[in-house]
Amino acid sequence: MRRLAARGERLTVGALPWVAPVYRAMPQVAEVIEFPFAHGGLQFKARRSLAKQVEGRFDVAYVLPNSLKSALLPFLASIPKRVGYLGEARVGLLTHRLKNPPKDKRPPMVAFYSALSGEAGIEADRPHLHVDTAQCDAVLAKLGLARGGYYVFVPGAEYGPAKRWPVQRYAELAQQLDAPVIVLGSGKEAPLGTEIVALAAGADCRNLAGTTTLAEAFALIAAARRVISNDTGLMHVAAALDVPQVAIFGSSSPLHTPPLSARAKVLWLKDDPAYQPPLDCAPCFQRVCPLGHLRCLNDITADRVRAAL
Numbered sequence: 001m002r003r004l005a006a007r008g009e010r011l012t013v014g015a016l017p018w019v020a021p022v023y024r025a026m027p028q029v030a031e032v033i034e035f036p037f038a039h040g041g042l043q044f045k046a047r048r049s050l051a052k053q054v055e056g057r058f059d060v061a062y063v064l065p066n067s068l069k070s071a072l073l074p075f076l077a078s079i080p081k082r083v084g085y086l087g088e089a090r091v092g093l094l095t096h097r098l099k100n101p102p103k104d105k106r107p108p109m110v111a112f113y114s115a116l117s118g119e120a121g122i123e124a125d126r127p128h129l130h131v132d133t134a135q136c137d138a139v140l141a142k143l144g145l146a147r148g149g150y151y152v153f154v155p156g157a158e159y160g161p162a163k164r165w166p167v168q169r170y171a172e173l174a175q176q177l178d179a180p181v182i183v184l185g186s187g188k189e190a191p192l193g194t195e196i197v198a199l200a201a202g203a204d205c206r207n208l209a210g211t212t213t214l215a216e217a218f219a220l221i222a223a224a225r226r227v228i229s230n231d232t233g234l235m236h237v238a239a240a241l242d243v244p245q246v247a248i249f250g251s252s253s254p255l256h257t258p259p260l261s262a263r264a265k266v267l268w269l270k271d272d273p274a275y276q277p278p279l280d281c282a283p284c285f286q287r288v289c290p291l292g293h294l295r296c297l298n299d300i301t302a303d304r305v306r307a308a309l
Contacts (some may be wrong), residue, residue, distance in 0.1 A: 003117045004062075004226050012058065021214040022237075025129040044070050044227075051074040051076035062116050063094065083116050083164070101194040109257050129240040132223040139219040143182075143208075150180045154229035155196060156209070157191030160287025162251035163230050164298050167192055169309040170228075172200030172302035179225060184234060185209035196256070226309050234260050246308045251296040253283040265308045269296050 005011055005028035012031040013023040023029045036050070039041050047069070051225045054077050056100040061074035066087035074082045075093040083096040089200065098115060102144075106112060114125045140147060153168050157163035172194065174181045181203065183193035193207030212220065218237060221227055227238040231252045238245045239259035249268040258266060269275045270282040282296050 001026050002116060002126070003119055003165040009060070009077065018214065022129070024215070025131060025218055027128075027130050041114060041165050042072070044072070048076050051078075063100065064113055064116070066100070066250045067163070080099070084117075085116075108255070109240075110260060122181075127236070128242075129218065129237060130243065131218050135215070136219040136223050137221050138198075139216050140238070142224055142255045144224070145180075145182070145220070148225050150182055150224060151177055152221055152224040152227045152229075153181055153183045153193075153196065154227065154232060154238075155183060155192045155232045156185040157230045158186070158188070159252075162284070162286050162289050162294065163232065163249075164192075165230055165250070165300060166249045167195045168199055168300050169300065169305070170196045171203075171205075173228065173305055174203040174205045176201035176302060176306050177203070180204040180206070182220065183207045184212065184220060223238065228305060231257060244309075246305055248297070248300060248305065249283075250294070251282065251284050251286050251289070253285075256283075267300055267308055269299060275299070 010275065011029050012033060013029050014033045014035055015023055016037065016219070017034045020032050020034050033054070037046055048233060049213055051073050057144050058079045060081040060083065063071045063074060063082060063084035066085055066086050068090050071090040071093040072142060073085065081096060082094045083088075084094045085100050087100070089281055101107065110125050110127065120291070153174070154169055155164060181200070183196055183206065187210030190207065190210035193209040197205045199209050217234065218241070221234065221238050221243055221287060222241045224243055224256040227243050227247065228240065229235040229247055230264050231247060231249050231254070233249050235245070236259060239261035242261055242263055244263045245259060245261070246265045246267060247254070249266060254266045254268055254271070258264075270279045279289060284290060
């Protein structure tokens with residue numbers, strides 16, 4: 001977004017409602033169109049209807065997902081230039097196509113998507129988000145929190161348990177910290193927060209997972225003293241807001257999806273020469289540990305995370 005705006009393109013982003021707040025927090029985005037599509041299915045009529053509404057408005061469409069249906073709307077809207085990766089059976093839908101690199105040679109995700117801009121030097125790109133100060137203060141006042149006076153835990157990971165640092169470890173860390181802890185995440189991750197609060201007996205720990213909007217979660221992260229998270233979406237939000245953080249990696253790789261911030265500390269046992277025996281199995285990119293031991297996460301102690309903080 002920053003690259004496109006810098007060369008004078010006015011940016012409108014089409015997104016599903018649950019992720020639209022991400023783009024509203026990008027200063028480069030002039031407009032967000034919320035897609036009325038349900039998850040799954042082609043929903044051709046709905047796409048054709050929206051295409052008619054936006055026809056003639058745009059010169060270029062950058063299609064980020066690799067799916068056929070994501071390229072269908074720009075095609076039906078007759079947008080002259082349609083840029084994207086080859087993806088699944090959409091040669092005729094895109095006018096400018098990039099080849100998908102093999103999985104074992106795929107660059108970090110930011111470079112992967114920045115390449116759609118057609119510019120060089122994409123390796124240096126780093127996302128930035130902005131939260132309005134008044135909006136942030138309103139959220140803090142509503143919850144009785146002080147700026148810089150609490151830690152944020154993000155214990156979930158939609159992908160699966162092989163990306164989640166154990167709740168027991170989060171609870172142990174909460175008991176060691178010198179300020180209150182709030183737990184953030186989706187409604188699906190609320191039980192993780194409930195378990196952390198129960199295990200962290202005596203610690204000032206509140207579970208807000210599933211109770212905030214995404215915009216409120218952004219504000220709470222922006223004002224936090226530190227953020228501790230797994231490799232998940234809110235980890236990247238913390239990095240884009242330049243909040244000090246510790247990011248814990250297990251089955252995934254920080255070489256592919258790192259938190260791009262100088263204020264981020266990554267803990268990944270695969271990258272630790274002192275850890276023995278070496279984690280030859282990592283990164284496996286599996287949802288559940290295929291070997292059943294989950295050493296990559298179980299062996300990261302709360303003391304180690306506190307030291308990184």
